[in-house]
Amino acid sequence: MRNILLIISRDLSKLIKEKFFLVMRYISTLIQIFVYGVIISKIITFKNFYNYYLVGIYVILVFYVALNAGYDVLDEIRMGMLEYYLSLPISRGEYIVAKSISGGVLSTVYSIPILALILLLSNAFSPLKIIEILTLTFIFALSMSGIIIIISLQIKSPNISDIIYGVLVTLLLKLSTVYYPTAVMPSFYKYPALINPVSHITDLLRYIILGEGSYSIPPEIAFPAILFLAMASITFTTIIMERKVEGR
Amino acid sequence: MKVAVEINNLSKYYGSFQALKSLTLNIYEGEIFGLLGPNGAGKTTTLLILATVIKPSSGNVKVMGIDVTKEPLKVRKNIGFSFQEPKALRVDTVLDVLRWHGKICGLRGIELEENIRRIMANLGLAKYSGKMFMHLSGGLKKKVEVAKILIQKPKIAIFDEPTAQVDVIGKHAIWNLIRELRDEGSTIIIATNDMNEAEMLCDRIAIIHNGVIIVEGKPEELKDKIPSGDILEIELERNLTRKEIGLMVEKIGISNFKATGRNIIFYINRGEEMLPIIMEKMNSIGIKIKRTMIKEPTLDDVFFYFTGRTLR
Numbered sequence: 096m097r098n099i100l101l102i103i104s105r106d107l108s109k110l111i112k113e114k115f116f117l118v119m120r121y122i123s124t125l126i127q128i129f130v131y132g133v134i135i136s137k138i139i140t141f142k143n144f145y146n147y148y149l150v151g152i153y154v155i156l157v158f159y160v161a162l163n164a165g166y167d168v169l170d171e172i173r174m175g176m177l178e179y180y181l182s183l184p185i186s187r188g189e190y191i192v193a194k195s196i197s198g199g200v201l202s203t204v205y206s207i208p209i210l211a212l213i214l215l216l217s218n219a220f221s222p223l224k225i226i227e228i229l230t231l232t233f234i235f236a237l238s239m240s241g242i243i244i245i246i247s248l249q250i251k252s253p254n255i256s257d258i259i260y261g262v263l264v265t266l267l268l269k270l271s272t273v274y275y276p277t278a279v280m281p282s283f284y285k286y287p288a289l290i291n292p293v294s295h296i297t298d299l300l301r302y303i304i305l306g307e308g309s310y311s312i313p314p315e316i317a318f319p320a321i322l323f324l325a326m327a328s329i330t331f332t333t334i335i336m337e338r339k340v341e342g343r
Numbered sequence: 344m345k346v347a348v349e350i351n352n353l354s355k356y357y358g359s360f361q362a363l364k365s366l367t368l369n370i371y372e373g374e375i376f377g378l379l380g381p382n383g384a385g386k387t388t389t390l391l392i393l394a395t396v397i398k399p400s401s402g403n404v405k406v407m408g409i410d411v412t413k414e415p416l417k418v419r420k421n422i423g424f425s426f427q428e429p430k431a432l433r434v435d436t437v438l439d440v441l442r443w444h445g446k447i448c449g450l451r452g453i454e455l456e457e458n459i460r461r462i463m464a465n466l467g468l469a470k471y472s473g474k475m476f477m478h479l480s481g482g483l484k485k486k487v488e489v490a491k492i493l494i495q496k497p498k499i500a501i502f503d504e505p506t507a508q509v510d511v512i513g514k515h516a517i518w519n520l521i522r523e524l525r526d527e528g529s530t531i532i533i534a535t536n537d538m539n540e541a542e543m544l545c546d547r548i549a550i551i552h553n554g555v556i557i558v559e560g561k562p563e564e565l566k567d568k569i570p571s572g573d574i575l576e577i578e579l580e581r582n583l584t585r586k587e588i589g590l591m592v593e594k595i596g597i598s599n600f601k602a603t604g605r606n607i608i609f610y611i612n613r614g615e616e617m618l619p620i621i622m623e624k625m626n627s628i629g630i631k632i633k634r635t636m637i638k639e640p641t642l643d644d645v646f647f648y649f650t651g652r653t654l655r
């Protein structure tokens with residue numbers, strides 16, 4: 096446990112030191128909220144689209160930070176850091192669990208100011224909701240980091256990983272309920288969107304923040320799906336790390 | 344002496360390329376053991392297998408009696424590995440790098456801080472403690488990499504080319520600290536292609552070439568493997584044909600030699616007495632000599648004697 100905490104605290108301090116990344120990601124999110132969100136909600140007139148969109152923007156932020164944390168493993172492979180970690184007196188399982196949890200912790204911590212802003216703008220600010228949302232954010236981000244870690248460990252080639260990463264991000268975001276409900280999607284887009292974990296977390300958070308009628312996937316389906324994904328992601332990354340990975 | 348590392352018939356393939364070929368080797372507790380060989384000889388691969396970073400393709404490796412494939416975590420708890428390419432996060436300072444490494448290896452509190460302070464002072468790193476790792480020169484980065492293991496004080500300390508890119512003063516500081524670590528009870532394994540480093544630092548050396556251990560022993564023992572006491576190096580004005588080499592052997596009557604390009608090395612006794620005789624006989628068959636040198640054998644000569652290649 097001590098080793099896992101040491102890796103998480105190191106990743107957290109690394110994120111804090113990367114001020115440029117932090118500031119730019121916040122600026123980008125604020126532009127989405129105050130420029131694009133305001134304008135697009137004047138065009139799209141269905142019931143309270145701005146609040147609907149705000150939850151999507153929060154999920155996008157969490158999604159990107161989680162992917163970035165998972166992508167960190169690929170970056171460490173590029174820098175030769177994986178060899179170093181594999182030579183340390185920690186198990187490979189501990190290392191990979193720590194990196195996945197790091198992704199969850201970093202995304203959760205990072206998203207707090209934007210979450211507070213979104214809850215204020217949606218008139219839904221409440222301590223209980225914050226706790227619920229942050230818990231779900233952590234579970235979702237951990238899963239996403241894990242998926243990217245699996246890709247990074249399996250492929251290793253930075254160029255191929257970059258391409259897969261790009262396609263995966265586009266698919267997961269565009270074929271989800273982040274921007275639009277399934278009701279407006281053609282049926283052949285609707286089904287992938289309904290099994291997409293990004294849709295599950297988005298609709299679960301919409302249920303918590305905006306209440307009934309704001310989601311496409313009911314919470315009794317979305318919540319177990321998110322939990323299952325987190326457990327599967329941790330299990331698979333640990334198995335792959337323990338069985339397959341070599342330092343070079 | 345107790346065996347610290349036992350390697351039996353170790354082979355490693357990267358795809359179809361065989362990096363190690365049935366390597367067998369024992370390293371004893373409390374010694375500084377050197378793996379000497381050129382780039383690509385298999386030194387780093389051997390060390391990475393010892394550290395459980397990569398897996399052997401076949402063969403057995405035991406570190407402190409523990410099998411590296413069966414109980415890798417137990418092995419890693421006994422090992423510290425200083426990499427050829429320094430490893431640290433770009434955004435970390437020197438102090439961050441050393442402190443985190445110490446903590447993850449189980450050190451804490453006053454012991455950790457005292458180790459860091461002492462090693463940084465000895466390696467001249469103290470004034471860079473707050474500087475970001477990525478802004479350091481190559482030599483300083485290397486010192487930080489070595490410092491990690493000196494602070495950790497593992498039972499088996501592995502250094503892959505510990506003084507590459509380091510200046511002469513820094514080299515001596517690192518060598519002294521490695522000797523201190525050995526004196527405190529650690530077993531040291533070093534990979535190097537610097538014969539001076541191997542000779543100055545190592546109690547025993549194995550020369551490795553193309554994934555095979557060619558010869559091993561104490562530095563003096565290795566030099567004794569070269570038959571005859573002296574080495575006579577002759578540089579010619581041009582390359583010799585095979586026929587001329589045959590004629591030269593017949594005329595001079597010395598068969599213990601190596602010829603590469605315009606250089607011929609004779610392994611002979613009483614070099615100073617033999618030199619004028621050899622020169623005269625070579626002249627008589629029309630071989631023009633440009634330069635000659637008589638010397639005591641070095642590890643490079645040992646390497647050359649066994650492989651026909653030089654480490655330099």
